[in-house]
Amino acid sequence: MLPLFDLSLQLNNFPMKEAKSELRKIVAFSEKEHDVFIENKKQEIVHFHLQNNPFYRELVGSKNHKIWENLPVLNKQNLQKPLLERLSKNHSLKNSYVNKTSGSSGTPFTFAKDKYCHALTWASNMYRFGWYEIDFNTSYQARFYGIPMNFIGNKKERFKDFLSHRFRFSIFDLSDAVLEGFLNHFRTKKFDYINGYTSSIVLFAKFLQKKNIVLSAICPSLKVCMVTSEMLFEEDKLLLEKQFGIPIVNEYGASELDLIAFQNKEGEWQVNSETLFVEILDENNRDVPNGTSGRIVITSLFNKAHPFIRYDIGDLGILDEKSTLQKPILKQLIGRTNDVAILPSGKKSPGLTFYYVTKSIIEDDGNVKEFLIKQTKIDTFEIEYVSETELNLEQIEKIKKAIEQYLEPNLNFIFIRKKSLERSNRGKLKQFKSML
Structure with missing residues (x-):
């Protein structure tokens, strides 16, 4: 050849x-x-x-x-x-x-x-x-x-x-x-x-x-x-x-x-x-x-x-x-270095921390295909996910508990189920985004 x-x-x-x-x-x-x-x-x-x-x-x-x-x-x-x-x-x-x-x-x-x-x-x-x-x-x-x-x-x-x-x-x-x-x-x-x-x-x-x-x-x-x-x-x-x-x-x-x-x-x-x-x-x-x-x-x-x-x-x-x-x-x-979440207590945490936590819980049954986490306010995070069935209350509670344990209590989470996640114009998926 x-x-x-x-x-x-x-x-x-x-x-x-x-x-x-x-x-x-x-x-x-x-x-x-x-x-x-x-x-x-x-x-x-x-x-x-x-x-x-x-x-x-x-x-x-x-x-x-x-x-x-x-x-x-x-x-x-x-x-x-x-x-x-x-x-x-x-x-x-x-x-x-x-x-x-x-x-x-x-x-x-x-x-x-x-x-x-x-x-x-x-x-x-x-x-x-x-x-x-x-x-x-x-x-x-x-x-x-x-x-x-x-x-x-x-x-x-x-x-x-x-x-x-x-x-x-x-x-x-x-x-x-x-x-x-x-x-x-x-x-x-x-x-x-x-x-x-x-x-x-x-x-x-x-x-x-x-x-x-x-x-x-x-x-x-x-x-x-x-x-x-x-x-x-x-x-x-x-x-x-x-x-x-x-x-x-x-x-x-x-x-x-x-x-x-x-x-x-x-x-x-x-x-x-x-x-x-x-x-x-x-x-x-x-x-x-x-x-x-x-x-x-x-x-x-x-x-x-x-x-x-x-x-x-x-x-x-x-x-x-x-x-x-x-x-x-x-x-x-x-x-x-720019994927860092700043929490109400002043604590800084790499965005990947959330990813590890949610991933370990979500992965269990293979329902959730992929997800991305956005920090929209100092105490509020949106978790967008693609799945076959919607997350139930028990799963959501489990995720909240784990995040409290790794990060700190009293954070708010909004779960949004989507058909697909937004990727960059090159097709990359950015797994954590801080909007602050």
Whole structure:
């Protein structure tokens, strides 16, 4: 088979051969060589942007840039100005890869990568998927993603899917009739792997559970499933493993950077230390010890078109105690920094707390398909849910009790049953929203 995927990137002037060769070199470094490589790349990228990027120069100002800890932490608000004002010298919209972030953090912006940096992103994707014998040129992907609804955008994505050897399941309608259609594709196509948004793939697994079907039994070519973009909870992972009959791999990435962490064969969430440098910082921008939670701050070591140096991605996480510079392990991804509920007592609680609580109770009988929680007032929360039958008073009481136990008493809950939940224009489901 023609390596269409590599060819399509090469034709768009992404130097894949050079990128793959450089990545192979980095992966082969000894621990000592890798430490030196990271230090050199950090200094090199800062020096480059101070020389060639007025936006970054202004951000750093008169700070002593020789000391890494003195460099400013870049946030998404800094980046909400026209891209042309943020590009480096000799880089333009024409000669760079330009895209938009999904805005799942509530702060979307446009970004750029130089062509070599973007080629490295693909090389690093290919390398990690290769751990599971997936080859982008030959393996057939079942893709659970959104798709543009306008004619040209839609056709463009479908053409990209063709070149990338993948079949796209649009996730904007996930009713049983549509999922039945999905299932028929698995009966007739030889998919090698599944890739896409966690919430949609979990819904498909619940549909299979109801029909008592294990996916690998009707599609024996399936090897692995990679979920991305939304939190994967332990009980969902167990459900996916059971209903798909294949390994489930958790990936964590950001379009403006790269794959940030990818589950390795040992089940650890291995952080990308080839093209990125990841720090976990406290509110004073100081490193926290491994095993402690903090803000995930990332430096893109190769992007010369646009500075992502000490970039606060808006997520909270914990690095494992056994992490090294060459092999950092993400012990836990706690969620987004802006998904925090502020309670009447002044207590702050990550939105995921509600999600864990309600999920553990709602999951029992498989009636509730999915739900989302909105904080509408300091003491009031709306729980929107999709289910076969309405929640009864006993279930509602149980949820209220559990939330009181985890959070605090005297909170008000409004339960709203819906046909479907609102997703972002890309098809992502944001599981907790504060309207305050």
